[in-house]
Amino acid sequence: MIDAPTLFVVLVVTNLVLAASLWIGTGRTRRDGIGPWIAGLVLQAGSFAVFAMRGDSPNPFNVVAANALLAAAVACAAWALASFRHMSLPLAAPLAYVGLMIAVTAGTVDTPAARMFFGSLVLACGMGGVAALAAKPLADVTSSTRGLLVGSYALGALSLVTRASGALADPQATGAHASFFLTMPLLAGYATVLGASVAFLLMQTERADFTAKLLASTDPLTGAYNRRTFLEIMEKELSRARRFDSPLSLVMLDLDHFKRVNDTHGHLVGDRVLQRFADIVRGELRKEDVLFRYGGEEFCVLVPDVAGAGAVTLADRIRTVVERQPFRIDGQEIPVTTSAGVAARIEEGPEDVDRLVNRADEALYIAKRRGRNRVASVALGTRVA
DSSP: OOOHHHHHHHHHHHHHHHHHHHHHHHTTOOOTTHHHHHHHHHHHHHHHHHHHHSOSSOOHHHHHHHHHHHHHHHHHHHHHHHHHTTOOOOTHHHHHHHHHHHHHHHHTTTOHHHHHHHHHHHHHHHHHHHHHHHHSOOTTSOHHHHHHHHHHHHHHHHHHHHHHHHHHHOTTOOSTTOOHHHHHHHHHHHHHHHHHHHHHHHHHHHHHHHHHHHHHHBOTTTOSBOHHHHHHHHHHHHHHHHHHTOOEEEEEEEETTHHHHHHHHOHHHHHHHHHHHHHHHHHTSOSSOEEEEEETTEEEEEEETOOHHHHHHHHHHHHHHHHHSOOEETTEEOOOOEEEEEEEOOSSSOOOHHHHHHHHHHHHHHHHHTTSSSEEEOOOOSOOO
16 A cells, blocks of 8 residues: 555645646646646645655644645635636635634644544535635536536545544544555545646636637627628528428618718727627627627617517617617717618528528618618518517
């Protein structure tokens, strides 16, 4: 059987290698909790190093220091996860946790069995808290990766509860050459360190991939999908509508006299008008509807499973809200109106994206020609809303 001091050395090396790998691999972009995570690995290495060197008759200072470092490492893991989730973690919380560990260890320093029991429970509670924090869903992290992180810390917490039970079952097995029953939690600790760090690195990778895909598919100014994504989604939705013989409508929106806004107030104000406009439109849509920035001040709304007449109603509601909503930017109120063109899938003949877009564009041109701030439609098909 591998003895405890050897396992401590293995844990020290593992933590330092993982910390160095993360430090080198992330370079200067240590965001989303990478810094606290690396700090936690280094603190764990320091703690295990003290445990490895203390021998069978450790002095009180080494005992308190080793357990305090271990508690600080758990606190760093919680801090790293909170940073990854863009949550604010009060500094008092990790300080109080480390202080509790110091108080518990110092108070039981002369009774090894009690120290092992209470110290293990404090660490188990901390790891359980980290596991609970990791369990909350995230849009840019897969459930399997979160599951690996949760499972790693749950295993660590369970091993510490086992260690606490061992202190009660065999109070004499508290030295460096502890029994098999107390050595096994160290093996679980090794798995926890390795599994949790791999999971956290995977979370970083998945977030980077998600962000890259998001940037490639959305307009950075308004958050609406871009024109390239518009064509991809339109093809899929039109294909689905044909397959299930369901209605599909398209609303094309254009801000009236937007060039005048840019010329009068500047392009920065114009950008904020576009952002405000996109937010207003999103507020009027269903979860199934999709907003796109088609180009410049022109936007499109794809309305699945809604016939043409229903899309006209939606377009007019958007037009009315935009006209009535104040666009106050830098202390000045800018009047904004929008024109809309509506088209719908025609069931009687062949249909493709270009035909549908061209009809919506034609309807938008009619709305502008008739004086703007109005809705026009072309060839809505035979369906009833």
